[in-house]
Amino acid sequence: MTGPTARRRGRPRRTEAGAAGDTRERILTAAREEFSERGYAKTSVRGIAKAAGVDSALVHHYFGTKEQVFQAAVETVFAPALSAPDVIFEGPADEVGERFARFLFGIWENPVTRTPLLAVLRSAVDNEAAAAVFRRLVAGQLLRRVAARLGLPDAELRAELAAAQLVGVAMLRYVIKLEPLASTDVEAIVERVAPVVQGHLTNP
Known part of the structure; x- marks a missing residue:
């Protein structure tokens, strides 16, 4: 009896790539709403993560610091x-x-x-x-x-x-x-x- 086939390294499966894109966009949407309601100073990565329904580590993974999240949100806006x-x-x-x-x-x-x-x-x-x-x-x-x-x-x-x-x-x-x-x-x-x-x- 063989175990599950290990997934080869390299490009993620389409479903995984799609999920990653959805997660990134959800974080950006939440970030724009948080920055809009609270302003930059009162917005935190943790608050953005909570609004997006993800762990704060994912926010750091996709964007890095709060300033980088803000820049990504601004670029999308502009x-x-x-x-x-x-x-x-x-x-x-x-x-x-x-x-x-x-x-x-x-x-x-x-x-x-x-x-x-x-x-x-x-x-x-x-x-x-x-x-x-x-x-x-x-x-x-x-x-x-x-x-x-x-x-x-x-x-x-x-x-x-x-x-x-x-x-x-x-x-x-x-x-x-x-x-x-x-x-x-x-x-x-x-x-x-x-x-x-x-x-x-x-x-x-």
Whole structure:
């Protein structure tokens, strides 16, 4: 009578790989929710693991430290925003501010992408480690690409000022929920903000 056949080393079985992917995504989902509700400082790896229904050792296995979990969550959140440079520069140059505002507020207005964005903003404002991750991602993968498309000597400053305008409005509307901004129709907000963003990006 022979015993069970030993599994050969190498690539895991498809079912195991699928399970690993599901576990990783569950941890990321839990991390985004925890960071959103508690902020970076009050979120722990143990809390993320509990919310995901896994052992904390698995969180460390897939991501490492809390900062690395946060970075992975942020990268997932910002994936839709990384196409912004391609979108906002398609069309007339005098409408780039409107396209930028409409694109980013479109992401904020979508409930699926709003929750993880809230996690990023709330965490970045109350913890330097989280803010550093936010800066690296926003500066390196978004704003520098926008600046490169502008082709102006002070392009990076222009891109940062435009982003500051949009992030500031988003903070007041979605995080602080200041009225009447919080309940104003998003199209009215785009109409008001777009000329300011346009000025930062293209005015002499």
